[in-house]
Amino acid sequence: MKIETKEILGKWKEFTLTNDQGMAVSILNYGGIITRILVPDRDGMLENVVLGYKDYQHYVSDSNFFGALVGRVAGRIQGASFELDGKTYHLEENDGENHLHGGPAGFHSVIWEVVPFETAETIGLNLHYHSACGEGGYPGNVDITVTYELNNANQLSLTYTANSDQKTAFTMTNHSYFNLSGNLRSPVGGHHVTMESSKFVELDEQLIPTGKLLEVDGTPYDFRRGNLLRTGFESGFEQNKIAGNGYDHYFIFDDNREEKIVVRDEQSGRVLTVHTNQPGVVMYTSNMLDDSLEFKEAFSEKYLGVCFETQASPASLHHEGFPSVILNAEEVYKRQTVFTFGVEG
Template identity: 40%
Template sequence: MAGPFPFLWEKGGTSPVKELFGKLADGTEIHRWSLENGGTRLKVLSYGGIVQSLETPDRDGRYANVSLGFDTVEDYVTGSPYFGALIGRYGNRIGAGRFTLDGETYELSVNDGANSLHGGADGFDRAVWDVEPFTDGPDVGLYLSRTSADGEMGYPGTLAVKVAYTLTERGEWRIDYEATTDRATVVNLTNHVYWNLAGEGGGSVHEHRLTLAASRFTPVDAGLIPTGEPAEVAGTPFDFRRAKAIGADIRENDQQLLYAKGFDHNWVLDKGGTTEPEWAATLTDPSSGRTLRISTTEPGLQFYSGNFLDGTLVGSSGKIYRQGDALCLETQHFPDSPNQPTYPSTVLRPGETYRSATVHAFE
């Protein structure tokens, strides 16, 4: 059957459940979709494509929500640092909020000092998405779609975006991204879940153990824009090639850590870009026994250690979120790629189709 992801269109299984979550100030209704499969429970909002909660069992079978978020639409609109959101058109930062493509310079929405972050002030995380449920044999999921107009946040081209969130029979959460354009543009889509495998509101993640399949990372300047060529992680706090507690080296006197107030960098995955998802990272919480294994087609991964959570936000459990209470593992192309000719290209042209896939497996 025709569709944005033909391999997912066979029908069957149990449909997700839809409910009203709230309304925007202009009266637009925001719905929440609840899915469950393979021991994983997922709740997704039509606002921002946001993962409002993701529940998995611990070693004793006790469920907890392992993603940070809020209980109201209002909190997402007014105070969210991208909790659980779909990110676009361009995940991460573009330096000075501009890039040149085919001889033309484009000025973007600037919302992070002098830079453009996560698509600008009104990125995909603040859009209302069209949502359609599906079942595919033993798997269940949602299609999310929207059209980004030519010039939205300064980006050229009308971009048609389709994303599939799938819960597999094994309890994996898979994301498939697809986009086409009518004019040359740049695209870098990702998702911004904040993970705490001990449970949302469960305190610091500094005891979580992280492994990254990356021998290099991209150093940044004071504005967190890559300075150029990747650097080796060997002998630095950025070496996660073997499982290591996140807090082990986070307070080392390293200029890169000082710039970001912790980790907020892109790791260059050893596998490079691939046509099928391959292993990129493993995160484990010793206290609960929960493990998250991430595979992706993307060449990079942004590890952010929750440095800018400052105790001013109250989450869905009623607990205050403080620095280090969660972390993000955003699969991606590299930050500022449109201005870095040696990085893997993020250019999308008419007649081409952008595709990306990331799988989150829970143990």
């Protein structure tokens, strides 16, 4: 196993973690962005399985959050404001009248302090950032550490640890767009997804949660026994149409299985398994992408990647019955998501 470092644009550093199987993960100190993940297909061919810009400079103005760490709160906050203990906090608007993924100066756009490490069985990076009270409109001084760790079983774990000196809103995620076909060979409509979730969050026309939880039974949102992503792309179901004929919804996990999500690509044989202690996930199928962006292997197009944004729900700031994003003073926030890459014949 090895860790390599190179300078990017004369101002950033990119760290590449490579295990003994040849799996490699490249991460910027800017935004904690995952720029590339190389994993084998069923024939042992190492190819990239995430979307990443060909020109790194495009990450500065990126509105798609490719590969980035997002926070303080991942997802949309209605009206760019929330109330906490009788006080209203006003956040920066960057999605119409709403606040998205921590705002324009969120964690995706800061320089993280990075310390590489190696253990007997893993290699990794500890990324640290201090978010000052009032940053983006949020209360509390928050210290955050995100650990990226790779082992020889082709498992990439992301561990998020944080604490605040005031009660605040906080839920982080990583915003990588996965495409198991390899080197962006084809869109993700043929990806077969199994997800342990029997309820998802209804959205309005602005993609803001209405406060209502919907049952997945009899809808294109039922992935409990597996379903192709194109099912939602091609359906006339109202919630799919609202999201741009795809998915951009929060699914609440059921608790009956440790493996929360399994993604299979029959063409390449690649399998992605997601384990997490987060209460749910936003699955976004890049419905808003057009053909104007240049990645390392191809130009962008609709449905070219799928995000699994494991997190709590910002809808909890305005509605009852959703997984809470409140972090109390001196409480330790500790969440982990593990992406395991394998193959099937």
